[in-house]
Amino acid sequence: MSKIIVMTSGKGGVGKTTSSAAFATGLALRGFKTVVIDFDVGLRNLDLVMGCERRVVFDFINVINGEAKLSQALIKDKRIDNLYILPTSQTRDKDALTPAGVERVLNDLSKEFDYILCDSPAGIERGALMSLYFADHAIIVTNPEVSSVRDSDRILGVLASRSRRAEQGLEPVTQQLLLTRYDPERVERGEMLKVDDVLEILAIPLLGVIPESQAVLRASNVGMPVILDEASNAGQAYTDAVGRFLGDEIEHRFVSPQKKGLFSRLLRRSA
Amino acid sequence: MSIFSFFRSAPRPSAVQAKERLQIVMAHERAGRTGPDYLPMLQQELLAVIAKYIDIDQNKVEVKLDRGGDCSTLELNIELPAREQLKSAMAAVKKPDLKPSASADQDDEDDKLAANGPLTNGGVKKRH
Numbered sequence: 001m002s003k004i005i006v007m008t009s010g011k012g013g014v015g016k017t018t019s020s021a022a023f024a025t026g027l028a029l030r031g032f033k034t035v036v037i038d039f040d041v042g043l044r045n046l047d048l049v050m051g052c053e054r055r056v057v058f059d060f061i062n063v064i065n066g067e068a069k070l071s072q073a074l075i076k077d078k079r080i081d082n083l084y085i086l087p088t089s090q091t092r093d094k095d096a097l098t099p100a101g102v103e104r105v106l107n108d109l110s111k112e113f114d115y116i117l118c119d120s121p122a123g124i125e126r127g128a129l130m131s132l133y134f135a136d137h138a139i140i141v142t143n144p145e146v147s148s149v150r151d152s153d154r155i156l157g158v159l160a161s162r163s164r165r166a167e168q169g170l171e172p173v174t175q176q177l178l179l180t181r182y183d184p185e186r187v188e189r190g191e192m193l194k195v196d197d198v199l200e201i202l203a204i205p206l207l208g209v210i211p212e213s214q215a216v217l218r219a220s221n222v223g224m225p226v227i228l229d230e231a232s233n234a235g236q237a238y239t240d241a242v243g244r245f246l247g248d249e250i251e252h253r254f255v256s257p258q259k260k261g262l263f264s265r266l267l268r269r270s271a
Numbered sequence: 272m273s274i275f276s277f278f279r280s281a282p283r284p285s286a287v288q289a290k291e292r293l294q295i296v297m298a299h300e301r302a303g304r305t306g307p308d309y310l311p312m313l314q315q316e317l318l319a320v321i322a323k324y325i326d327i328d329q330n331k332v333e334v335k336l337d338r339g340g341d342c343s344t345l346e347l348n349i350e351l352p353a354r355e356q357l358k359s360a361m362a363a364v365k366k367p368d369l370k371p372s373a374s375a376d377q378d379d380e381d382d383k384l385a386a387n388g389p390l391t392n393g394g395v396k397k398r399h
């Protein structure tokens with residue numbers, strides 16, 4: 001049975017696309033046939049983060065409109081077996097995402113894939129609603145910052161009332177928190193909300209804490225999901241989160257400041 | 272100002288303030304969300320009707336829906352203006368044919384009005 005996951009947040013720029021790329025890659029690395037879909041119509045970016053921007057010929061909207069076959073639009077990842085990307089259109093707008101069209105494409109994908117990961121656009125309008133409507137699981141990407149936490153709460157409300165599962169009275173969409181851009185040192189100085197504060201406010205289970213990390217920008221510069229940077233904190237944190245999603249019991253790392261020796265303190269700038 | 276602020280040596284960490292502010296604003300927003308879709312409309316229309324007769328302050332209105340097992344209640348609490356203001360407000364109402372039914376037992380109500388507290392407690396009961 002295929003599972004549909006939505007990476008959502010309400011607020012923009014919190015790390016949905018970064019997390020979608022990392023998560024899809026992590027699921028594929030664990031042996032699951034995975035496709036990641038860009039729902040951000042008009043602001044396509046998943047292709048860049050995944051490093052397949054030059055291979056986009058047809059897109060999600062072409063498939064919805066019957067202008068291309070699904071197999072023509074799906075891009076197979078060059079590095080990882082089992083991993084596919086369905087890019088979106090750069091030129092159309094979100095009205096192109098018709099409920100019937102999205103449903104048909106998801107149905108076709110579910111015949112072939114174990115996991116379908118939907119990278120939501122920001123906001124709570126059509127693109128975001130379509131990306132979460134069919135979801136079985138929601139990963140709520142949140143930064144430890146007031147407007148992000150509040151918007152996440154809005155999205156939780158939307159999931160509880162306007163998803164397919166809610167409308168049809170099925171088992172609710174599972175909801176897990178992915179707290180990203182976490183800076184343990186600022187938390188220790190009392191300048192940033194703690195993991196526990198965010199958990200207390202949003203009251204959903206914690207899937208992972210992704211530290212603020214320079215590795216994320218480096219990875220996106222070269223079109224590589226950061227999870228493949230195995231030496232980086234962020235990469236390891238994403239690997240842990242994927243493991244937890246699949247049911248592994250893994251302790252949370254990177255939530256408190258790393259003890260710094262004199263040597264590493266001297267080297268700090270090059271970290 | 273709290274007495275404790277006297278003894279506080281350092282200012283409160285900004286993260287603590289962030290958490291408190293979030294808790295307050297979100298408690299409010301969640302309460303508004305759990306109601307059915309028609310609730311905001313119903314609230315607006317009810318208030319529009321009342322405002323035709325009484326000069327009410329929109330900020331002193333509270334609408335609450337409680338879902339029970341087989342019976343839900345819709346509670347409307349409106350804080351009316353003080354007696355003097357109310358009288359002049361009532362005088363300004365130019366709809367003699369549509370007298371507010373509340374004026375039938377004006378005397379009873381007058382005592383409560385003087386207290387200037389939340390007064391109308393319209394219990395609309397609905398079974399489902």
Ligand SMILES: Nc1ncnc2c1ncn2[C@@H]1O[C@H](COP(=O)(O)OP(=O)(O)OP(=O)(O)O)[C@@H](O)[C@H]1O
Nearest residue numbers: 012013014015016017018122181211212213216217
């Ligand atoms: N853990 C992190 N550490 C440092 N930078 C990060 C981290 N996660 C994301 N970023 C940076 O934040 C920016 C926004 O990330 P991303 O594009 O993934 O967000 P988004 O939620 O998809 O945005 P949008 O709402 O516009 O789709 C990018 O520049 C990315 O490199």
Ligand SMILES: [Mg+2]
Nearest residue numbers: 016017040045
């Ligand atoms: Mg994005």
